[in-house]
Amino acid sequence: MRLRTQTAYAFLTPYLLVFLAFWIWPIANSFWLSFLNTRSANWTFNPRVTWGRLLVDPAFANALWNTLIILVIQVPIMIALATVLATLLNSSMLKARGLFRFAFFAPVVVGEVAYAAVFRLMFNHEFGIINKMLAVASVPAIPWLSSPNAAMAVIIIAVTWRWAGYNAIIILAGLQSIPEDVYEAATLDGVSKTRQFFFITLPLLRPVIVLCVVISVIGTMQLFSEPFLITNRGGPGQATETLGLFLYRQAFGAFNFGYASAIAYTIAALAIVISLINLWLGRERE
Amino acid sequence: MAGISLKKVVKRFGVYEIIHGADLEVADGEFVVFVGPSGCGKSTLLRMIAGLETISDGTVSIGGRIVNDIEPADRGVAMVFQSYALYPHMTVEQNLSFGLRMTGHDKADVARRVKRSADTLRISELLKRKPRQLSGGQRQRVAIGRAIMREPQLFLFDEPLSNLDAELRVQMRVELARLHKELGVTMIYVTHDQTEAMTLADRIVVLNAGNIEQIGAPLDLYDDPANRFVAGFVGSPKMNFMAGRIVETNNGAAIVELVNHRGARLRKPAVDAPAVGSDVVIGVRPEHFFNAGEGDCDITIKADVAEHLGSVSYVYANAGREELIIEREASRQRANGDHLTVALRADRSLLFDKTGARVR
Amino acid sequence: MRSKSSAEFRRKIALHAALVPLALIWLFPLWMMFVFSTMSENGIFSPGIVLTPSDQFVQNFVVLERDVGFLRATTISILVAAAYTLLSVALTSMAGWALASYRFVGKGVVLATILGTLTLPYFVVVIPQFIMVARDFGLDNTWFALIVPPLFNSLGVLFMRQTFQMMPGELFDAARVEGVKEWRIFLFVGLPLARPAIAALSIILFLHSWNNYLWPLLINSKPAMMTAPVALGSLIGLTKVSWGGIMTGAVMLTAPMLILFVALQRHFVAGISAGAVK
Numbered sequence: 013m014r015l016r017t018q019t020a021y022a023f024l025t026p027y028l029l030v031f032l033a034f035w036i037w038p039i040a041n042s043f044w045l046s047f048l049n050t051r052s053a054n055w056t057f058n059p060r061v062t063w064g065r066l067l068v069d070p071a072f073a074n075a076l077w078n079t080l081i082i083l084v085i086q087v088p089i090m091i092a093l094a095t096v097l098a099t100l101l102n103s104s105m106l107k108a109r110g111l112f113r114f115a116f117f118a119p120v121v122v123g124e125v126a127y128a129a130v131f132r133l134m135f136n137h138e139f140g141i142i143n144k145m146l147a148v149a150s151v152p153a154i155p156w157l158s159s160p161n162a163a164m165a166v167i168i169i170a171v172t173w174r175w176a177g178y179n180a181i182i183i184l185a186g187l188q189s190i191p192e193d194v195y196e197a198a199t200l201d202g203v204s205k206t207r208q209f210f211f212i213t214l215p216l217l218r219p220v221i222v223l224c225v226v227i228s229v230i231g232t233m234q235l236f237s238e239p240f241l242i243t244n245r246g247g248p249g250q251a252t253e254t255l256g257l258f259l260y261r262q263a264f265g266a267f268n269f270g271y272a273s274a275i276a277y278t279i280a281a282l283a284i285v286i287s288l289i290n291l292w293l294g295r296e297r298e
Numbered sequence: 299m300a301g302i303s304l305k306k307v308v309k310r311f312g313v314y315e316i317i318h319g320a321d322l323e324v325a326d327g328e329f330v331v332f333v334g335p336s337g338c339g340k341s342t343l344l345r346m347i348a349g350l351e352t353i354s355d356g357t358v359s360i361g362g363r364i365v366n367d368i369e370p371a372d373r374g375v376a377m378v379f380q381s382y383a384l385y386p387h388m389t390v391e392q393n394l395s396f397g398l399r400m401t402g403h404d405k406a407d408v409a410r411r412v413k414r415s416a417d418t419l420r421i422s423e424l425l426k427r428k429p430r431q432l433s434g435g436q437r438q439r440v441a442i443g444r445a446i447m448r449e450p451q452l453f454l455f456d457e458p459l460s461n462l463d464a465e466l467r468v469q470m471r472v473e474l475a476r477l478h479k480e481l482g483v484t485m486i487y488v489t490h491d492q493t494e495a496m497t498l499a500d501r502i503v504v505l506n507a508g509n510i511e512q513i514g515a516p517l518d519l520y521d522d523p524a525n526r527f528v529a530g531f532v533g534s535p536k537m538n539f540m541a542g543r544i545v546e547t548n549n550g551a552a553i554v555e556l557v558n559h560r561g562a563r564l565r566k567p568a569v570d571a572p573a574v575g576s577d578v579v580i581g582v583r584p585e586h587f588f589n590a591g592e593g594d595c596d597i598t599i600k601a602d603v604a605e606h607l608g609s610v611s612y613v614y615a616n617a618g619r620e621e622l623i624i625e626r627e628a629s630r631q632r633a634n635g636d637h638l639t640v641a642l643r644a645d646r647s648l649l650f651d652k653t654g655a656r657v658r
Numbered sequence: 659m660r661s662k663s664s665a666e667f668r669r670k671i672a673l674h675a676a677l678v679p680l681a682l683i684w685l686f687p688l689w690m691m692f693v694f695s696t697m698s699e700n701g702i703f704s705p706g707i708v709l710t711p712s713d714q715f716v717q718n719f720v721v722l723e724r725d726v727g728f729l730r731a732t733t734i735s736i737l738v739a740a741a742y743t744l745l746s747v748a749l750t751s752m753a754g755w756a757l758a759s760y761r762f763v764g765k766g767v768v769l770a771t772i773l774g775t776l777t778l779p780y781f782v783v784v785i786p787q788f789i790m791v792a793r794d795f796g797l798d799n800t801w802f803a804l805i806v807p808p809l810f811n812s813l814g815v816l817f818m819r820q821t822f823q824m825m826p827g828e829l830f831d832a833a834r835v836e837g838v839k840e841w842r843i844f845l846f847v848g849l850p851l852a853r854p855a856i857a858a859l860s861i862i863l864f865l866h867s868w869n870n871y872l873w874p875l876l877i878n879s880k881p882a883m884m885t886a887p888v889a890l891g892s893l894i895g896l897t898k899v900s901w902g903g904i905m906t907g908a909v910m911l912t913a914p915m916l917i918l919f920v921a922l923q924r925h926f927v928a929g930i931s932a933g934a935v936k
Contacts, residue, residue: 014349014351014352014761015352015761015762015763016761016762016840017760017762017763019760019762020756020759020760020762021762022841023752023753023756023841024752024753024768026748026749026752026753027749027750027752027815028753030749030806030809030810031772031810031812033790034783034787034807034808035775035810035812036771036775037786037790038782038783038784038785038790039775039778039783041786041789041790042782042785042786045785045786097680100673100676100677105666105669105670106673106677107674112677112681113923114920114923115681115682115684115685116681117919117923117926117927118688118916118919119684119688120919120926120930121865121869121912121915121918121919121926122688122869122912122915122916123868123871123887123911123912124869124871124887125890125891125911126887126890126907126908126911127687127908129691129890129904129907130688130690130694130905131687132894133694133702133901133904133905134687134690138703139702139703139704139705141690141707144705144706145707173687177684178930181930181931182931184927185927205669226777230777230779234779234780234781237871237872241891241894244895245895256781259781260872263784263785263788264788264876269785269789272785275781276779276781276782276784276785279781279782283777345831348831348835349835350831350834350835370831370834370835371834371835371836371837372837375835376835376836377832377835379828379831379832380828381828383826383828383829383831383832385829385847386851387851396833396838396846397833397837397838400833400836400839400842401837401838444832448837
């Protein structure tokens with residue numbers, strides 16, 4: 013191939029301008045900001061009030077704890093559910109496939125604000141449809157949004173509802189890339205359907221599932237809209253405050269950009285570390 | 299005028315050199331075929347002439363002008379690709395005219411050329427169709443039709459027939475020969491199929507592992523190959539190679555004994571014969587075995603398999619780990635396991651030294 | 659034969675018995691969104707269970723329009739999403755084309771930078787973006803702020819690069835030998851052949867912009883420049899608020915995307931499974 017530097021940059025420049033201005037420069041800039049005391053009139057170098065504060069701030073510890081709790085409970089449930097959904101939706105015996113796909117995939121197109129509003133209303137203590145239906149089954153009303161644990165459960169339920177279908181789409185694509193003759197060979201060998209799932213499907217799906225886990229971990233680390241809107245800014249108290257929400261409050265409530273940048277880089281580092289652990293666990297073994 | 303001249307042309311990808319200094323002169327109006335096994339560098343050399351690959355070293359001239367730094371578009375060449383490279387979203391007519399339309403040609407002129415090109419390739423009734431509605435042979439015609447639109451002085455073909463079935467390939471081969479006669483322009487044609495090379499070429503360039511092994515007219519290569527590689531590559535079925543040893547040299551000749559056929563000796567003229575005792579190779583084409591007693595020495599082999607093609611039969615034999623293919627007159631009698639005695643003639647065999655170079 | 663087909667029948671029943679209730683649960687929030695949007699305030703907060711739509715949609719919408727000027731916000735959202743999609747497709751396909759088609763000085767650096775920063779969380783860039791756009795250049799509450807900063811989309815670039823890489827290179831070489839200029843090859847050969855990929859990418863981009871919440875929330879705080887999600891979000895959490903109105907807005911945000919999803923499901927699925935999602 014000929015060297016065509018000029019032509020290439022003619023095509024690249026418009027994107028590169030945006031990329032440098034709104035992606036690369038901010039990445040570098042927020043790293044620098046994370047060492048500055050941005051609460052003084054002149055921003056001065058003082059990592060003790062940013063990185064140093066992270067170590068001792070109970071509010072940060074709380075947000076980190078909440079985020080990890082959601083991560084540890086929600087991601088496995090959702091990925092398992094998505095895998096099962098994808099497998100069932102891929103079954104050749106399924107009738108009305110389009111309707112089922114619509115049911116599970118539709119949440120993918122629903123915006124954060126719209127679904128947050130519905131969940132908030134459905135889980136209302138006094139008038140929410142969930143408690144009304146529980147009452148029919150003689151279950152006493154649960155204070156969904158005013159009890160710390162219940163509020164956490166609502167966040168987990170909401171996120172799972174919104175993202176399970178999304179992951180199922182990716183896993184379904186992975187399923188459909190497994191050649192049919194692998195299953196035909198197994199059937200001829202007398203391997204049962206259940207065993208086929210555990211010994212053929214799951215191992216072949218592992219790279220896709222790991223990808224889903226990584227995407228979900230990065231997403232959960234940045235959870236913001238759900239606690240912001242459904243549980244009313246991380247309520248009750250700070251019971252559902254996530255790292256994303258904590259960062260939002262520090263940056264755009266208190267305008268403490270330095271501290272918020274340190275939080276942002278903590279989120280990035282955690283996301284990368286957890287993703288790497290997942291990739292390592294899911295690596296191809298000899 | 300579009301003669302081509304390659305001088306010490308080298309192609310490197312990083313540290314890998316894949317063309318090691320090619321020299322070639324092509325006369326105006328000549329049909330030259332590059333042939334060689336896959337990976338020999340023949341397509342790369344063609345793409346360097348087209349300007350699609352840069353030239354690492356040496357010069358390429360077209361019509362007397364060095365074109366190393368000239369864009370493909372300005373070299374006055376047309377190219378037909380192995381995959382045909384037809385634009386799938388355009389009709390045949392749009393495919394033909396795309397290049398001229400995009401480079402600001404007069405509309406009436408373009409229309410005139412489309413008509414002429416379609417007439418030449420007999421694709422006038424296909425003009426409104428999309429490529430996917432065409433058969434393989436029709437696509438190939440459109441690809442060639444597109445190449446003649448710009449009325450270039452030099453045509454480059456990159457394995458254009460390899461996606462066609464055997465019958466169509468023969469048919470298109472004849473058409474290409476006709477087209478060359480009609481247009482009278484220079485054509486360079488890359489193929490791995492030596493039959494195509496033999497039937498189409500004025501001259502054949504045999505490439506192997508980035509080197510030009512030999513350049514010559516088809517029958518010259520067949521009769522007088524420069525080395526064992528060319529001897530083995532040109533001709534079908536392949537030339538047989540039999541292990542030999544020099545047992546005596548005298549008066550500019552060498553006596554060679556066939557290692558796997560005790561007592562079989564040939565006297566080959568050899569100016570620079572290898573020393574007595576050297577290992578050599580005797581090459582014999584399948585059609586150059588004669589009836590027992592009618593040559594210079596006889597060998598007897600056991601036939602493993604016989605293939606009857608109707609006009610001739612090929613006998614496959616195995617002698618001391620050497621595969622032999624022997625052409626015989628057609629006969630239903632020949633069967634597996636028969637013993638067969640045939641004769642060799644010194645003037646119908648070739649002598650190669652250990653390195654594969656021809657000894658004359 | 660008989661026993662085999664009856665076993666198959668049992669499996670079929672089990673499959674549907676598992677999926678039907680699950681599907682109903684999954685559809686429930688969407689259905690309730692619609693039901694709530696048609697109920698009066700008294701209806702929503704009455705003790706009885708209502709699962710069927712009522713007739714108050716228009717009244718609810720009137721309230722919503724009075725509270726936040728939802729029509730204007732929706733118009734802004736549509737214009738922003740359309741402009742963003744158009745620009746982003748143009749930028750990413752040009753960049754993808756360059757990275758797929760050419761050898762050039764600095765290609766390794768560009769690719770490594772794009773790949774190396776791919777998975778960084780958005781929070782890492784949002785603070786400097788905000789400082790730069792709102793404070794340094796005073797561009798908050800402008801169309802520029804809504805459309806341009808979110809245009810970085812490395813996944814889109816990689817997606818388009820892969821699309822062009824998978825096309826046979828001889829197609830473009832054929833045009834090059836004929837003397838067609840590179841930008842015309844891109845425009846008249848590359849882009850038309852990339853149509854399915856561009857369709858998938860456009861849909862995902864449009865959806866992304868339409869639902870985008872955090873950035874517009876930060877940058878466009880003036881009611882006159884609010885996008886629809888921000889306008890709707892501003893009502894959530896207020897004590898004296900019409901839930902019927904909010905639900906009407908939620909339906910108006912969601913229904914067009916659902917219709918689009920049903921009509922173009924193939925492209926949605928292609929876009930998501932190709933990872934062309936931010």
